[in-house]
Amino acid sequence: MELTRENIRAMIYIYYYDFYFRRGLTQQQCIDQLTSILVMKLHLKLSTVYHWFSEFNRGRSMLTDEVKAGRPKSVVVPQNIEAVRKLIMHDRHVTYPEIEATLGISMTSINSILHDQIAVKKNCSRWIPHNLTKEQKDVRVEWCNKMFKKYNRGDSKAVYNIYTGDESWIYAYDPETKQQSTVWVFQNEPNPTKVTRAKSTLKQMAACFFGINGHVATVPLENRKTVNSDWYTTICLPEVFQQIRKTNQRRRIILHHDNVSCHTSRETTLFLEGQNVELTGHPPYSPDLAPNDFYLFPNIKNKLRGQRFSTAEDAVHAFKQHVMEVPQAEWQKCFKNWFTRMQKCIDHQGEYFEKQ
Structure with a gap:
C-alpha cells in the first residue's frame, strides 16, 4: 500500500512521542533513532524527518496541510x-x-x-541635425517638389548636368567605430580590449565635387585656413569647372551646394553668374538631402578610420584615392537615392526621415 503524506507524518509522530516522552530520550537521541528507523529502513528523506520533528516539537499536532492564504491579489489593476x-x-x-x-x-x-x-518600450533618443520649425519643414517640401518637377523625379537628362559638392575635415587619424573593432573570439579566449583614442589634431579641410558619372575634383584647403568666399571662388570652383569642361566645353553646369556663408555670399553669386552656372538651391538644415553628407563623406571616411597618416596632406591624398575608386554604378545609385530621399521628405511633411 502506498503511504500518503498524512501516513508518513503519523509514523514520524508515533516514533517522536514514543522516544521523547515515554522513553525520555534527549532531542539528539530521538533524531538519531528516527533517522535509523525512518530514513534508513523506510527510505524517507532526512529533511522530511527533521522538518516534522521540529513541527511536533513546537507543539503542532495536525497532520494535514495548513490552510494557505491563497494566491495574492494581482496589483495589475x-x-x-x-x-x-x-x-x-x-x-x-x-x-x-x-x-x-x-x-x-x-x-x-x-x-x-x-x-x-500600456505597451511602451525604452528607446535611445534619435539625434537630428536641427529642431525644424514649421516654416523650415515647408521649405524642405517645397524644394523637393521643385526638384521633382524640374528633373522629372530624377529621370530627366538634365540630371547629368548636376554637380554637387561640399567641404569636410579629413583627419590624419580617425579611430575605428565600435562596430569596426569587432573580431572573432574563440570560446576559451579573453575578450579583446582596445585603448580609447581621440581624433588626430592633424587635419585638413577638403572640398569634394561629383556628378552622376563620377568624381570631378577634390580640392584641399591649404594651411588649414577657414573656408571663405575668396578661396571658394578663386581656387575651389575654378578647378571644379575646369575639370568639368575638359570633357565637354558646351556642357551646361548645374551646381548644388548647401547654404553656408561662403556658398551664398555676394562674391560667390557674382562669380557663378559670370560663369553662367545655374544653381539648384538647397533647403536649410538639410544634410539628409545633400549627397556629400548622406553618401560620400560617411562612406569614404569609414574606409580611412583606424589608419594613421603622418600628415594631413597624406590623409587627403588617401581620401581622394578612395573616391577615385568608386565605380560609376555607385555614383548613379547615389543620385537615384537622392531623389528617393526627396520623396521621403515629402512623405514625412518636411520632417527628418531617418536615424542619425
Whole structure:
C-alpha cells in the first residue's frame, strides 16, 4: 500500500512521542533513532524527518496541510496602470526602481504593466541635425517638389548636368567605430580590449565635387585656413569647372551646394553668374538631402578610420584615392537615392526621415 503524506507524518509522530516522552530520550537521541528507523529502513528523506520533528516539537499536532492564504491579489489593476502611465508622462527617463519605490509594487508587476498593458518600450533618443520649425519643414517640401518637377523625379537628362559638392575635415587619424573593432573570439579566449583614442589634431579641410558619372575634383584647403568666399571662388570652383569642361566645353553646369556663408555670399553669386552656372538651391538644415553628407563623406571616411597618416596632406591624398575608386554604378545609385530621399521628405511633411 502506498503511504500518503498524512501516513508518513503519523509514523514520524508515533516514533517522536514514543522516544521523547515515554522513553525520555534527549532531542539528539530521538533524531538519531528516527533517522535509523525512518530514513534508513523506510527510505524517507532526512529533511522530511527533521522538518516534522521540529513541527511536533513546537507543539503542532495536525497532520494535514495548513490552510494557505491563497494566491495574492494581482496589483495589475487600472489604478496602478494609470499611475505608471502618469509617471512616464511626467518623466520619460523614469526607471524600474523609481516606479517600485513610488507605487510599492513588484518588478514583475511593473514589467507586466509597461509591456502588456500600456505597451511602451525604452528607446535611445534619435539625434537630428536641427529642431525644424514649421516654416523650415515647408521649405524642405517645397524644394523637393521643385526638384521633382524640374528633373522629372530624377529621370530627366538634365540630371547629368548636376554637380554637387561640399567641404569636410579629413583627419590624419580617425579611430575605428565600435562596430569596426569587432573580431572573432574563440570560446576559451579573453575578450579583446582596445585603448580609447581621440581624433588626430592633424587635419585638413577638403572640398569634394561629383556628378552622376563620377568624381570631378577634390580640392584641399591649404594651411588649414577657414573656408571663405575668396578661396571658394578663386581656387575651389575654378578647378571644379575646369575639370568639368575638359570633357565637354558646351556642357551646361548645374551646381548644388548647401547654404553656408561662403556658398551664398555676394562674391560667390557674382562669380557663378559670370560663369553662367545655374544653381539648384538647397533647403536649410538639410544634410539628409545633400549627397556629400548622406553618401560620400560617411562612406569614404569609414574606409580611412583606424589608419594613421603622418600628415594631413597624406590623409587627403588617401581620401581622394578612395573616391577615385568608386565605380560609376555607385555614383548613379547615389543620385537615384537622392531623389528617393526627396520623396521621403515629402512623405514625412518636411520632417527628418531617418536615424542619425
